[in-house]
Amino acid sequence: MKIWGLTGKRKQKEPTRLDFIQTDMHSHLLPGIDDGVADMAQALDTIRHLHALGYDRLITTPHILNDYYPNTPEIILGKLKEVQDAVAEAQLPVTIEAAAEYFLDETFLDKLNGTEQILTFGKPKYLLFETGFMNEPILLNEGIFQMTIKGYQPVLAHPERYIYLSGKTKILEEIVEKGVLLQVNILSFTGYYSEGVKKMSEKLLDMGLISFLGTDCHGPRHVDALHELGQLKSYKKIQQLKLLNNSL
Numbered sequence: 305m306k307i308w309g310l311t312g313k314r315k316q317k318e319p320t321r322l323d324f325i326q327t328d329m330h331s332h333l334l335p336g337i338d339d340g341v342a343d344m345a346q347a348l349d350t351i352r353h354l355h356a357l358g359y360d361r362l363i364t365t366p367h368i369l370n371d372y373y374p375n376t377p378e379i380i381l382g383k384l385k386e387v388q389d390a391v392a393e394a395q396l397p398v399t400i401e402a403a404a405e406y407f408l409d410e411t412f413l414d415k416l417n418g419t420e421q422i423l424t425f426g427k428p429k430y431l432l433f434e435t436g437f438m439n440e441p442i443l444l445n446e447g448i449f450q451m452t453i454k455g456y457q458p459v460l461a462h463p464e465r466y467i468y469l470s471g472k473t474k475i476l477e478e479i480v481e482k483g484v485l486l487q488v489n490i491l492s493f494t495g496y497y498s499e500g501v502k503k504m505s506e507k508l509l510d511m512g513l514i515s516f517l518g519t520d521c522h523g524p525r526h527v528d529a530l531h532e533l534g535q536l537k538s539y540k541k542i543q544q545l546k547l548l549n550n551s552l
């Protein structure tokens with residue numbers, strides 16, 4: 305696509321490429337088990353588009369959220385197999401694996417102390433977790449402590465989106481000091497969620513607090529929005545991030 309710059313000279317828009325990330329570690333691509341893709345056709349379509357953007361490996365992370373999304377390792381790994389088979393049949397050159405996005409509440413702490421397998425990814429057993437959006441969860445410190453002593457490496461999903469962390473960089477730094485790694489959503493930089501979330505993602509970028517980037521892709525609407533990244537002023541800086549995605 306061509307646009308006219310201020311000088312009147314034709315300027316080529318930079319296409320969005322996500323090759324520099326290699327592996328995505330946050331998405332909802334297993335159909336029918338959370339609020340992600342609706343069916344197998346949509347799953348394949350979304351995977352195809354993510355691959356076209358530059359990903360060659362997708363670690364998808366269905367929600368595990370008490371009664372809303374009561375997913376278990378059996379449900380997730382069973383559905384993963386179906387998607388892997390469909391990806392192979394469609395001859396898409398992309399590896400798809402699964403972990404989970406755990407919601408931090410009492411039931412999560414019970415799981416940490418129970419016998420059910422905890423779904424993680426990578427070598428230091430990265431454990432992706434999210435919290436409620438409005439208020440600082442009373443279990444935040446306890447949850448971080450429990451994950452750590454059980455031998456997991458906690459990764460907080462999209463800290464830039466939580467209202468209780470908005471503008472509270474001191475609290476974020478404290479969370480990081482406790483050993484939590486931060487995963488920012490790529491879409492946050494584009495303003496997809498809100499202007500405030502965009503500002504917060506830029507702040508985290510400037511502070512050097514981003515360990516992982518994730519698509520948090522729930523389907524086609526998110527794939528379309530991902531294409532806007534290449535148009536941003538911050539695109540260069542984002543491309544220069546030293547990400548743990550590449551080490552997975």
Ligand SMILES: [Fe+2]
Nearest residue numbers: 330331405520
């Ligand atoms: Fe998510």
